Structure formats: C-alpha cells, structure tokens
Amino acid sequence: MEPNKDAPQRSDAQRNRERILEVALAELTRSADVPLSVIAKKAGVGQGTFYRNFPSREALVLEVHRHEVQQLTDSASELLKSREPDQALREWMDRLAHFAMAKTGLADALRQATGATGAPAKPGYSLVIAAIELLLNANHEAGTIRPCVTADDFLLAIAGLWQIDPQGEWQPQATRLLDLIMDGLRARAPGRR
Numbered sequence: 291m292e293p294n295k296d297a298p299q300r301s302d303a304q305r306n307r308e309r310i311l312e313v314a315l316a317e318l319t320r321s322a323d324v325p326l327s328v329i330a331k332k333a334g335v336g337q338g339t340f341y342r343n344f345p346s347r348e349a350l351v352l353e354v355h356r357h358e359v360q361q362l363t364d365s366a367s368e369l370l371k372s373r374e375p376d377q378a379l380r381e382w383m384d385r386l387a388h389f390a391m392a393k394t395g396l397a398d399a400l401r402q403a404t405g406a407t408g409a410p411a412k413p414g415y416s417l418v419i420a421a422i423e424l425l426l427n428a429n430h431e432a433g434t435i436r437p438c439v440t441a442d443d444f445l446l447a448i449a450g451l452w453q454i455d456p457q458g459e460w461q462p463q464a465t466r467l468l469d470l471i472m473d474g475l476r477a478r479a480p481g482r483r
Contacts, residue, residue, distance in 0.1 A: 309333045310333045312333075314333075314351075315392060315396070322396075326344075348402075351400055354396065365421075366382050366422075370425070375425070375429040376434035379426070379429055379435070383472065387468060390451045390452060391454070391456040426444060435476060436479050447475075
C-alpha cells in the first residue's frame, strides 16, 4: 500500500523521514550504489519504516533530490523577507553552490533513478528557475543589480560552479567565483552610486 503523501505525518514519523533523507543525501553523495540497508541503519530506523517511506531505491533518490531542490528554492523567499535583495541573492548563491556540490555527488544515483523510472531528466529545474527569477526581480525592483539580467543569463554566469571539483576544497573557489559574479551583477545597477 502506497503512503498518502498529502496526509500529515506524526512527528516521530516525520523525524524518521527527515533522518532517512539526511543520511541518504550523505551516503548517496559518496556512492550511488550504497545499500539501502546501510542508509536505514545509519538513520536509526528499521527496514519496515524505511520501506514504508521509500519503497524503492529510485523513490528514495528522487525524493532526496526533490527535498534538496525544495529547500533551496524555498530559501529564496525566506531570504528576501530578512535581507536586502542583493544580500539575499548572494546568500542564495552560496546555498546554490552547496546544492551543486551535493548534486554532483548524487549525479550517478540520480541518472540511475531517472533512467529507471522514466522521470524527467532535470527534476526540479523549473523550481530553481522560479527561485532565480524571484531573486532577480526583487533586485531589479530595488535597483541593486544591472537591469535586464535574466534567469538564463544568471545560469550561464554561474555555470563555472559545475566545473569545481566537489571532492576538493571547493568552498573558497566557489566563494571567489560567486563574489565575482555578484560584483558583475551590481556593476551599473541603477540604485548604485
């Protein structure tokens, strides 16, 4: 019997699910072929609890990816509530870098899962584009970035993130790259003096 995704979960069931997703992200990033029993054991749940939440490897991998995308995209509006638009954009770029490094590690598992289920090749892509557009629009309205920058422009500018080796010391290099991009976005911004 498939669990009803819309039904609210008990708090302990929700904690179990979150723990499984957290462990799965770490383990699948290390190896696409990690046994599901290892993930269940490290998450501190039994096989029954694990398979109630994730009936297959493909379901787990796709949910890990969906969960990570959702956290990333939801953070765009949260950051705009508490920061100036350009600060929100720059902080979100850091979160995007973390997501990119995790996704690189998950790439094999995600390829296997999307190939096996016939799922879309870029699950979550439209959500990421929507978050980028939200941040860019807020910055355009505030005059904190140059006019007419599109989501496509932004993605082309940050494409270097996917060239960084996630196994090495990627954070300092990503920070330098994103600072450079942010400086370019701020140049000739109408609100800048």
